[in-house]
Amino acid sequence: MIFTTKAEYGVRLLIQLGMQGGSRPVSLKSVAEVENLPLAYLERIAALLKKEGLIASTRGAHGGYVLAVGAEDITMDRAVLALEGAIAPMECFIDDAAGDARVACSHHDADRQHCATKLLWTRVQLGIIKSLQRTTLAELVAFAGLQPALTSAPLPYRLGING
Amino acid sequence: MIFTTKAEYGVRLLIQLGMQGGSRPVSLKSVAEVENLPLAYLERIAALLKKEGLIASTRGAHGGYVLAVGAEDITMDRAVLALEGAIAPMECFIDDAAGDARVACSHHDADRQHCATKLLWTRVQLGIIKSLQRTTLAELVAFAGLQPALTSAPLPYRLGING
């Protein structure tokens, strides 16, 4: 798997917050119930999103979380990066403090040959990040609101790897 | 990390085989020495590539591996898929026996709302696969052959056979 449940749960949390107007804070407990997620685990995930500045919290009774930024302005690369820590296709892609990846594989300083796999992983990484950047939270929220009409329709859920 | 060392080592192996003309089989031992990889582990990785039909083996003394397909015809999606087993961004993307991925997340049968995260992970998966499909082994081999010019010896890279 590429991403862990942190990304999955975190994005679901964002979607849930996005589906609320943002008028009142939404408690993690309610999100955990709706999404059927472990509350204690979700708390830690929320902390990651808060640290990134994507959500804001209100403590105390009737507290909870709201989006700190408009859903249109939240691109998923930022969210997933906050949740997963780094988006590196390979071990030797060490992320820098600046946010961009720096290659540090064993073949880099061995000047016998160029590390050709680097070319491949760099392309893959770019493909992932572009896919994430193109998707906003607003888009996912809109998508989530579509479905309830059709329940029994067999959608084409098959993803051709080779196609 | 997205990919494991299986993909890294396997692609390096393919590159090494691609850099040889394919006239004589290349032993894993020589590849392991040149790339500084554990031989026993590399054997299991080679088995994956052979099973996929990307490389062919010759047993016995002076045996080894050669590319079973031209380097131009090997796209990296096929190689990485053989090495990693499946390219699924998330746990709920269960790979089928047919080789394509089928979505089976917990939100599928819960008809309350559409699983919006599916949209995101599908895009990511597509981004990865496209990046892999665009890259051929021949391209990586050419890239690997570029660097030695900077050093003193512009010789083609040798695998320790005969020196």
Next chain:
DNA sequence: TCCTAATCCGACCTCAGTGGTAGGCTTTAC
């Protein structure tokens, strides 16, 4: 006919990270 070099194969091992849980503390509305 050995010896050696190579692929092949299955069992085993160790370690880090994932995916949690438990328990308590702090803040705030009613």
Next chain:
DNA sequence: GTAAAGCCTACCACTGAGGTCGGATTAGGA
């Protein structure tokens, strides 16, 4: 004051990654 919420730290089981080991099999050469 109490309940509901966020916050925080420690712990813990399980899985998979990343090997290792020992052997079996095949083939070339002296």
